[in-house]
Amino acid sequence: MVYIGIDLGGTNIAVGIVDEKGNILATASTRTMAERPYQDVIKDMAMCALEALKKSGKAVDEVHSIGVGVPGVARAETGVVVFCTNLGWAEVPLREEMQKYINKPVHIDNDATVAGLAESLFGGSAATHSSVFLTLGTGVGGGIVIEGKPWSGYHGIGSEVGHMTLIADGIQCTCGKKGCMERYCSATAIGRMGREAMEKYPDSLIAINCGGNPERVNAKVVFDAAKAGDKAGLQVFHDYVKYLSLGINSIITFFDPQVIVLGGGVSAAGDFLLDAVREAVPKLRLFQALPCAKIELATLGNSAGIIGAAMLGR
């Protein structure tokens, strides 16, 4: 049996045919064009899935189930997408619509949650009791997995790590609150802190490497400067590590998972980031004598979305 995994994004739809060991046998992708009626988007998802299936040499009879990771909130029991801000979707009957084209069980969950599921099955948190996956990108997403099962909470609105409060009355967030973790722990936050540092240190490597153009300051520019020992770069890096470690500490303090996995664009910094976070987090522990969550890097990259979606039906 094989599993169809669909990663539904605001820009692209990526589909993979996945075996039960998490290997992607074939892929296909198409543009989302989210401004269309949802029926058209879902039809294209199905066509894309059938194309990938054909490439894999498997038949529809050999498909166990279809899983979809969506950038929003889904209702598992009914297969309805409750809410996807950047697709403009609300109460979309994704399962029902998909089954018009491929009549198999359809499972739906949040995209960060399914990526966390993939990492917990085959990646950075493989074979663990419990894990929290963090996507450190434009925003900060989260995926909680308990004993191999994704946890999105009772109302399906959990694991939104990026909107836990880190500084009450802090920086204004897009969600309406102030001081959300996302405002201090995302790639966007590194860019902001980098621009502030550049203003303060106009001779810094950050300024040189982006030609003094604030628009070119991003997480990579800042971290590269830090790696080279640049004072401004290091200052932003240390602030970032401090905030991220405090956020991770809050997750440990509340939930105490076995492993925390760092993914998303910022995690491309690899050991440079990992080593610093691994040093900072244990110092924040409430019980200094006791062990706490290991921190690992995600290993599946962009494939996590497809693999995790596929595994929803496993």
Next chain:
Amino acid sequence: MVYIGIDLGGTNIAVGIVDEKGNILATASTRTMAERPYQDVIKDMAMCALEALKKSGKAVDEVHSIGVGVPGVARAETGVVVFCTNLGWAEVPLREEMQKYINKPVHIDNDATVAGLAESLFGGSAATHSSVFLTLGTGVGGGIVIEGKPWSGYHGIGSEVGHMTLIADGIQCTCGKKGCMERYCSATAIGRMGREAMEKYPDSLIAINCGGNPERVNAKVVFDAAKAGDKAGLQVFHDYVKYLSLGINSIITFFDPQVIVLGGGVSAAGDFLLDAVREAVPKLRLFQALPCAKIELATLGNSAGIIGAAMLGR
């Protein structure tokens, strides 16, 4: 069958004989005198349990199991108390020691966690899928229950809600970090904010009701002033509700339980507090269109510790 529930505190040991419906059939208590060797404390716990059992008219043969709620961290598999700061305990073989006197299965968990379990079985969060119990007292404790089972995390250090960060770089906490939720959401925090308000408003009801003595300012004095419409009292009350609601929001954003239960001394304010928190929390939701956790008051009071401990073996 009956269950022995033991609430081990820094000052007192309280024991109850509990039936499977959560009724306390008989109780007994004694002083902890924690400065003694742990063997003596545990012997007294056992003697106290036998005394309560006798009062209940039940025989040892009718005891299903013994449960103990401890003010610290326990290792469920081995029955060892890893850590109890205010008892001065570390690596205490509580199960083994207890079974010298009463040879029954012994289950141990954190005191706030077992109180949360009691509320989830018979109290404010009865018959729910998932709940988080908050004790708002001298500090802020937490108890997570998922599908009727207490969750203390993989390393047994979770549900320490009071030490989630609410304001990075905020007020110094006893744990070594700054800006922990406990510093803004405990009864202690209300006292501190009340004293600050009294200095600013020397004519306030807070000042009058405590005779201008800062040492007499506590949560009750401040909330009574707020209930009477006093400006200083209301200011502290509103700040407190804001911080508590932000803390609750972080729990909802991360974990999304079905219910959040407010217990501990501060929750004695009843509907005055509950109504304000119920109004504030939904406004902080990430997904305004979707439901989030209900907020309830604890109903079992101090009995929750005994009942929850007893139910650990159920």
